[in-house]
Amino acid sequence: MDDSTLVARTQRGPVKRVLVVVLDTNIATHDLPASGEVILGRGEGAGIRVDHRSVSRAHAAIEVGEVVRVRDLGSANGTSLRGARLPANRAVEIGANEAFQVGDATVVVHERRTGTRPTSPPPAGGDVGVAIAPLVVDPAMRNLFDLARRVAAGTINVLVVGESGAGKEVLVREIHAASRRAAGPLVAINCAAISETLIESELFGHERGAFTGAGTAKAGLVEVAAGGTAFLDEVGELSPAAQAKLLRVIEDRRVLRVGAVEARPVDVRFVAATNRNLEEAAAAGEFREDLYFRLAGVVLEVPPLRERRADIEPLARAFAAAAAAQQGRELPELTAEAVAALLAHPWPGNVRELRNVVERAVLLCGDRIAPADLFRTRGATAAPAPPARAATDGERTRIVAALEQCAGNQTRAAELLGIPLRTFVKRLAQYDIPRPKRR
Ligand SMILES: Nc1ncnc2c1ncn2[C@@H]1O[C@H](COP(=O)(O)OP(=O)(O)OP(=O)(O)O)[C@@H](O)[C@H]1O
Numbered sequence: 001m002d003d004s005t006l007v008a009r010t011q012r013g014p015v016k017r018v019l020v021v022v023l024d025t026n027i028a029t030h031d032l033p034a035s036g037e038v039i040l041g042r043g044e045g046a047g048i049r050v051d052h053r054s055v056s057r058a059h060a061a062i063e064v065g066e067v068v069r070v071r072d073l074g075s076a077n078g079t080s081l082r083g084a085r086l087p088a089n090r091a092v093e094i095g096a097n098e099a100f101q102v103g104d105a106t107v108v109v110h111e112r113r114t115g116t117r118p119t120s121p122p123p124a125g126g127d128v129g130v131a132i133a134p135l136v137v138d139p140a141m142r143n144l145f146d147l148a149r150r151v152a153a154g155t156i157n158v159l160v161v162g163e164s165g166a167g168k169e170v171l172v173r174e175i176h177a178a179s180r181r182a183a184g185p186l187v188a189i190n191c192a193a194i195s196e197t198l199i200e201s202e203l204f205g206h207e208r209g210a211f212t213g214a215g216t217a218k219a220g221l222v223e224v225a226a227g228g229t230a231f232l233d234e235v236g237e238l239s240p241a242a243q244a245k246l247l248r249v250i251e252d253r254r255v256l257r258v259g260a261v262e263a264r265p266v267d268v269r270f271v272a273a274t275n276r277n278l279e280e281a282a283a284a285g286e287f288r289e290d291l292y293f294r295l296a297g298v299v300l301e302v303p304p305l306r307e308r309r310a311d312i313e314p315l316a317r318a319f320a321a322a323a324a325a326q327q328g329r330e331l332p333e334l335t336a337e338a339v340a341a342l343l344a345h346p347w348p349g350n351v352r353e354l355r356n357v358v359e360r361a362v363l364l365c366g367d368r369i370a371p372a373d374l375f376r377t378r379g380a381t382a383a384p385a386p387p388a389r390a391a392t393d394g395e396r397t398r399i400v401a402a403l404e405q406c407a408g409n410q411t412r413a414a415e416l417l418g419i420p421l422r423t424f425v426k427r428l429a430q431y432d433i434p435r436p437k438r439r
């Protein structure tokens with residue numbers, strides 16, 4: 001089959017930790033040692049220098065070992081974690097990707113597994129722009145990531161729900177990394193991108209001669225994920241036949257290859273994601289209810305960006321920094337007006353849309369980013385940000401908004417929302433949205 005239609009990524013190897021400091025227009029990354037202590041502060045002698053008046057000369061110590069701890073060194077403006085200021089000279093554990101404050105700086109320790117290597121190219125139309133370490137700043141997101149890490153420790157299947165581009169995959173990767181299966185593979189399977197005729201053999205494998213073209217036996221992606229996590233992305237798009245087979249795999253912990261007589265045992269944890277209301281789909285008979293309940297051992301909901309506004313500015317700054325670095329240019333200043341425009345925008349395409357908007361602005365702006373650089377339409381003057389919409393309006397509103405924003409271009413609107421064109425067109429029919437002429 002066409003490699004570009006599925007994503008299978010494997011993660012292995014030891015952990016490398018990177019400290020990310022976000023401050024005003026700056027984002028800096030520092031490699032952390034495998035163990036030991038690093039002082040963070042404004043002073044010359046600090047191992048990680050943060051030159052800002054809100055930061056004391058020796059502000060906090062980062063203790064690196066099995067886990068990472070932060071210890072405030074009696075700083076003037078304090079170090080705070082989970083909204084509370086830490087007492088001086090007491091080390092407190094911080095989770096991977098959990099943001100804490102050092103004076104005015106937001107600091108995150110990001111963990112990377114070295115030796116991470118994609119086993120096939122990313123999907124066409126996938127996230128190809130600059131990627132940054134996950135930023136988790138808003139309290140709602142911090143709680144979600146905390147919960148996800150606790151859930152990760154168990155064996156229960158997890159269903160991640162949320163709008164397109166909100167960060168479901170980011171959360172799934174976090175769950176895998178925090179699980180006891182972290183050393184095993186994380187295999188992402190995009191259920192919407194694989195054609196209906198191939199999905200069963202892709203998921204479950206096939207025996208030699210099972211169908212025309214099956215010249216050799218092949219393990220399915222579920223088997224490839226053995227010892228690790230199978231990430232079923234867009235699980236709501238699975239055909240009824242594939243749903244039935246998947247249910248059996250989950251119940252029996254055995255997988256039957258297409259054309260095989262005997263099932264083979266397989267040890268995988270399933271994490272599924274969807275931007276559909278799968279519970280409703282199950283109730284309406286559009287998705288197997290028994291499978292829904294199997295997959296939804298725990299449901300984690302990634303809130304849309306408009307409901308976690310505290311994330312907008314740090315994400316925008318981080319995306320701007322990454323884009324500037326990638327384009328080899330100086331980081332343009334993000335003006336206060338631009339920040340206000342970002343905060344007022346409803347973000348129907350969520351974090352993905354924010355990333356696209358900021359990347360484009362960095363590419364197009366002079367030495368500063370003004371609102372017109374963010375929301376420009378075909379090189380003209382700034383389009384006013386659409387008014388914020390009620391959070392309950394749901395998917396239909398997002399689709400209409402995306403179409404508006406892309407001047408009726410369905411391909412671009414689907415890209416903006418991060419859903420396959422096929423799914424997008426299906427939704428238009430489902431929601432009775434008149435189909436614009438252009439694709
Ligand atoms: N907390 C975050 N920090 C940094 N980047 C993020 C964060 N959340 C999302 N992103 C970025 O936004 C983009 C979309 O995220 P992701 O792919 O996880 O969304 P999704 O919910 O899986 O979308 P879809 O429904 O289209 O599959 C990616 O480039 C991702 O790296």
Ligand SMILES: [Mg+2]
Nearest residue numbers: 168169233273
């Ligand atoms: Mg996704």
